[in-house]
Amino acid sequence: MGFKILGRDDITTESVRMVVAAPFVARKCEPGQFVILRLDERGERIPLTIADFDRGAGTVTIIFQKVGKTTYHLATFREGEEIRDFVGPLGRHLDLGKIGTVACLGGGLGIAPIYPKVRALKAGGNYVVSIIGARRKDFVILEDEMRAQSDELFVTTDDGSYGLHGFVTDQLKLLLEEGRKFDTCLAVGPIPMMEAVCKLTAAHDLPTLVSLDTIMVDGTGMCGSCRVTVGDETKFTCVDGPVFDGHQVDWLEAKARQRRYHPQEREAMEKFETERGTA
Amino acid sequence: MAGKEREKPAKKKVVEKKYPMKEQPAAERIRNYKEVPYGYDVETAVKEARRCLQCKKPVCIDGCPVEIDISAFVLAIANEDFAEAIRVMKSYNNLPAVCGRVCPQEDQCEKVCVLAKKFEPVAIGRLERFIADYDYEHNIAPPTEIAPPKDKKVAVVGAGPAGLTAAGDLARMGYDVTLYEAFHNTGGVLRYGIPEFRLPKAILDQEVEYVKSLGVKVECNMVIGKIFTIKELFNDLSFEAVFIGTGAGLPRWMKVPGENLIGVYSANEWLTRINLMRAYEFPEYDTPIWAGKNVAVIGGGNTAMDSVRTGLRMGAETATIYYRRSEKEMPARIEEIEHAREEGVVFNFLVAPDRVLGTDDGWVRGMELCRMELGEPDESGRRRPVRCEGSQYEVECDMVVVAVGTYPNPIIPEATPELEVTKWGTIKVDEETGMTSVPGVFAGGDIVTGGATVISAMGAGKRAARGIDAYLSDK
Ligand SMILES: Cc1cc2nc3c(=O)[nH]c(=O)nc-3n(C[C@H](O)[C@H](O)[C@H](O)COP(=O)(O)OP(=O)(O)OC[C@H]3O[C@@H](n4cnc5c(N)ncnc54)[C@H](O)[C@@H]3O)c2cc1C
Ligand SMILES: Cc1cc2nc3c(=O)[nH]c(=O)nc-3n(C[C@H](O)[C@H](O)[C@H](O)COP(=O)(O)OP(=O)(O)OC[C@H]3O[C@@H](n4cnc5c(N)ncnc54)[C@H](O)[C@@H]3O)c2cc1C
Ligand code: SF4
Ligand code: SF4
Ligand code: FES
Secondary structure (H helix, E strand, O other), X not given: OOEEEEEEEEOOOOEEEEEEEOHHHHHHOOOOOEEXXXXXXXXXXXXXXXXXXXXXXXXXXXXXXXXXXXXXHHHOOOOOOEEOEEEEEEOOOOOOOOOOEEEEEEEHHHHHHHHHHHHHHHHOOOEEEEEEEXXXXXXXXXXXXXXXXXXXXXXXXXXXXXXXXXXHHHHHHHHXXXXXXXXXXXXXXXXXXXXXXXXXXXXXOOOEEEEOOOXXXXXXXXXXXXXXXXXXXXXXXXXXXXXXXXXXXXXXXXXXXXXXXHHHHHHHHHHHHHHHHHO | XXXXXXXXXXXXXXXXXXXXXXXXXXXXXXXXXXXXXXOOOHHHHHHHHOOOOOOOOOHHHHHOOOOOOHHHHHHHHHOOOHHHHHHHHHHHOOOHHHHHHHOOHHHOHHHHOHHHHOOOOOOHHHHHHXXXXXXXXXXXXXXXXXXXXXXXEEEEEOOOHHHHHHHHHHHHOOOEEEEEOOOOOOOXXXXXXXXXXXXXXXXXXXXXXXXXXXXXXXXXXXXXXXXXXXXXXXXXXXXOEEEEOOOOOEEOOOOOOOOOOEOEEEHHHHHHHHHHOOHHHOOOOOOOOOOOOEEEEEOOOHHHHHHHHHHHHOOOOEEEEEEOOOHHHOOOOHHHHHHHHHOOOEEEEOEEEEEEEEOOOOEEEEEEEEEEEEEEEOOOOOEEXXXXXXXXXXXXXXXXXXXXXXXXXXXXXXXXXXXXXXXOOOEOOOOOOOEOOOOOEEEOOHHHHOOOOHHHHHHHHHHHHHHHHHHHHHO
16 A cells, blocks of 8 residues: 555664655656655655656655654654655656756755756766755765765865865855856755855856745645745746746745744644654 | 415425425534534435425436436435435435535526425435435445446546546446546545535545445556656556546636735645645644634635635634625525525625735735626626726735635646647547547546536546447447
8 A cells, every 4th residue: 555665774863765665656757856745644745855766676765854743753664664655756857958067056955855966967968066065064965976976076064074164155155256167056955045055146147946845735736835936927836846947036935935834843743752752 | 475376276285495404503513623514314304305296307307417317316215215215326426425415406406496486496415415324324225236347447537526436437337447546535626625514524435435346446646647647548557548537626826916925825725734634633633734813715616615614613713705796696505605604704795805915024914905896797607897996995814715716737738738628728528428639538527627516527427437438339
């Protein structure tokens, strides 16, 4: 019935990688697409990027950061256990083709979702300069994988414990100030990070794509929970995205909409912790 | 009037009014999600069935989109032969407990019932509900006949009323049927749209179980168009015909400023979070919902009524409908409008929002409305609302539900360029067979008509099942 977890490993104390048996999704998915999963009968539907896939083995890899109830709960699932619902591939396939030199910025939980895009860009013959950043050294994920798929890789940490002391934007700024030229920039991460990247690249006339992680329900365009204003238009992240022109995104609105269930998310997490504690 | 009737007495003494159906009192029911009407008991059902004149020409049947032999099932109830009543019913309708609850009977079978000319019509919907519920309780229906296996595979896409009906009928004809659904559960609008207090999910589950018992295989979490294209269903999975019943699930917006403020929901999001995801039981269920104290709902259809009544149950102090035409044009079922009124919903007619007003941090604080008047009739035959410039005024509210209609679901048409669609995005079909421009591909329900009714979707599912049978028999 469900979708079996064939492999799992903790890649940092707060992120987990899982290989899930989902042959139909694996057969069809492309870089940039995502799945929506639901852990059990009472679960919420949450979107996660398809980080990797193996068509032959019929598996899909997800990498997620523990931020709230569902992701903490998912992290308790062991090899051999099943995820009840796993639907995909959703979202548009990002086919950038050959565009030249591309700066790829992955911040925090954005590193996992940017990885398949980096790999596709590299395979498409582009020159890829990747910048990944995290709060501290032990939260940097996929460094080896990213290095293997990038022509250059830079790492930043907020506390300076590894790589450049600062944010991914600081590294990009250095490169731009050095006179490095990019044809396109791709940024995936928390909204404040993507917004900061866009501010910087707008000043340098560098076209920038971002991958939004709006709150979703169905993922097929029927609810509008994931809506975002891009230019003058309302777009649905799940069917029109998740990748959009970052310079056109209404970040103020996106930030507000992202926060709308904060009190409930906290309540759900507290309940989960209490129940785990007594279990 | 009354005097005239005395002069010309009816041959048989007619009970002029429907026997009433007991209901949960309004004050109580707005605090729970339990079903509002309780349904007839055996005694009342039999009495109501005996109101039927058993007309030689039962015109009521013409009013039913699936042509249920109404006089026959009503007669069986009158004779207290419930097994016969349910047998007749199920030979036409795979989902009687649903239809008995949500059909707009007043516009269909009951509208044309001869009794309706002078008195109240026979309560056909209530009797339908009664017999279906009675069967679930006592399990009296004789087993459904299923034709010998035909060894031909048919795929049905979308598990709403159209898909469930097509799948059930095809399985009865002996086809090997797989029903694909995008969501993690079946039912379509019946599950994610229509609330528990109108259609208990346990009832829907029973009807879906029945369809499965006919041999239909159900596969959820399958977004056709994404995971398999229609072509792949034929070529890779060796289906010989496909039925598309994917509905009109895309929310229509008002396209006014402020529509993306927090607290503005599409009716689909509001209802899906609550019905499908059971956010009303948060935190027992994980899906969060934010519910306002002063709820404004834009629209006048069933979706608007469901949204506004759900608002009350989620704790709203005021719940208000804003509709741009007049009461007469409201497309909602009369029963829903009455129930909403009893529960304290306030109705405002001939108004439409010009903008949604927000607070500095992005939440709804009110709306600017413009008054309307009715002008010339439009294509739908209803008089078109015209703005009264200068009549704008503001109201306060902290939540807005937009229930102004839906568009057809575009995922399959977009993934299937060879499929002919209209300029509204609905799929073109042959009226008689339900076949689309692509041989072997059939469609029906809201994806063909745009938002309509449960029973018309079921009727389309039935016609397409016959169309598919004819197509595959000729092949
Ligand atoms: C298309 C798409 C792809 C995604 N891919 C991935 C992925 O590959 N890996 C991954 O780890 N996450 C990804 N996300 C984000 C992921 O869906 C959320 O982290 C998840 O829904 C959180 O659920 P939860 O119940 O654990 O936490 P919640 O209870 O929903 O949230 C807990 C706390 O975390 C904050 N939070 C939630 N989501 C985010 C976010 N996206 N960014 C910053 N803070 C957040 C909340 O505001 C809240 O304070 C993706 C989102 C989208 C829309
Ligand atoms: C809130 C609300 C209240 C209503 N109340 C009434 C009422 O009281 N009486 C009445 O008669 N009518 C009512 N209606 C209208 C009625 O529900 C619809 O006309 C009817 O459900 C249409 O049936 P359908 O099978 O065509 O589509 P739907 O019920 O919309 O079902 C379509 C199904 O297809 C699935 N799907 C979509 N795309 C895909 C895909 N690509 N792959 C796989 N599956 C897919 C959807 O998830 C869904 O389950 C109401 C509608 C709403 C929204
Ligand atoms: S299905 Fe609807 S229209 Fe047909 S008899 Fe029943 S209530 Fe009337
Ligand atoms: S038209 Fe009315 S009275 Fe006549 S058979 Fe039908 S339900 Fe009975
Ligand atoms: S998640 Fe519902 S429309 Fe995008």
